[in-house]
Amino acid sequence: MSHSAVVDAAELARFRELQQLAYEAAQSVGEGLEPGVTERQAARRIREYLVARGVQDWFHTPFAWFGDRTAFRRFKVPLQFFPTNRRLAEGMPFILDCAPVRDGYVADIGYAGCLGENRVFERLMDDLGAYRQLIVEQVRAGNTLRDIYGAVDALISEQGYDNRHQVYPGRVIAHQVGKVHSRLPTFMVGGFGIRSLQTLFGDLLVERMHHRSPLWADGEISNHPATPGMWAVEPHIGFRGVGVKFEEILVVTTDGDAYWLDDDLPHVRRWSGKVATA
Known part of the structure; x- marks a missing residue:
């Protein structure tokens, strides 16, 4: 299949390589977590893993959420x-989230895991797979981002869960990603890299001129089909104090096609394994 791309194949390969590295970091740190470790220690381990492998900057600093914090219980302010x-x-779910920048390329990933056994976590993770399929199908159908957000909400209700990405700033389920172009120094403001923020705000201004937004939510500004380019998509569902999500890059082409940048990711391997053995 030929795709009318906004990003060429060589560039996509660099984004895919960094996304793979970010997932490797999260999976490696996740598998090494032990009882008593703190969220701050886990986030620091992700940072150290990635810096040792050439990461120079961040779209946002690494996050780690444990227990009912995976479902953003009682989250009211960004801090x-x-x-x-x-x-x-033991038995606690966790989510690790990181957004490294290397040589201007950006990845933004979310990895859900659990220390030991937790049946609610396993059920949520199995059901999360349906969102990956739903989102790409809806984008290909040319539906508006706002309508797709509504379709995700409908599936969450059907499954009996809670929408947790609505707690993110701006209620976003996704945001556009691209190469970071900035001459500013590497510097963090409120957990976000100043270079990445400058790029995002530049995109925001350009998109608003076209009555679009690089942020995907359920408001009027998202009442348009997906803008061609790359989107970091993160459906996040919760139930009884357990939250799970994935976050990965969706590529949208100029001719309206869409596909996930990479299928060789931990959550996709989990679901394809379940299908293969079902």
Whole structure:
């Protein structure tokens, strides 16, 4: 299949390589988590893993959420998203989220795991797979971002869960990503890289001129089909104090096609394994 791309194949390969590295970091750190480790320690481990492998900057600093914080329980202000001294215990779910920048390329990923057994976590993870399929099908159908957000909400209700991405700033389920172009120094403001923020705000201004937004939510500004380019998509569902999500890049072409940048990711391997053995 030929895709009318906004990003050429060589560039896509660099984005895919960095996304793979970000997932490797999250999976490696996740598999090494032990009872008593704090969210801050887990986030620091992700940072160290990625810096050692050439990451120079961040779209946002690494996050780690343990226990009921995976479902953003009682989150009211942005500061609550930052890692805390919450300690991991047996049976606790966790989410690791990182957004490294290397040589101008950006990845933004979310990885859900659990220390030991947790039946609610396993059920949520199995049901999360339906969102990956739903979102790409809806984008290909040319539906508006606002309508797709509504379709995701409908599936969440059908499954009996809670929408947790509505707690993110701006209620976003996704945001556009591209190469970071900035001459500003590497510097963090409120957990976000200043270079990445400058790029995002530039995109925001350009998109608003076309009555679009690089942020995908359920408001009027998202009442248009997906803009061609790359989107970091993160459906996040919760139930009884357990939250799970994935976050990965969706590529939207100029001719209206859409596909996930990479199928060789931990959550996709989990679901394809379930299908293969079903």
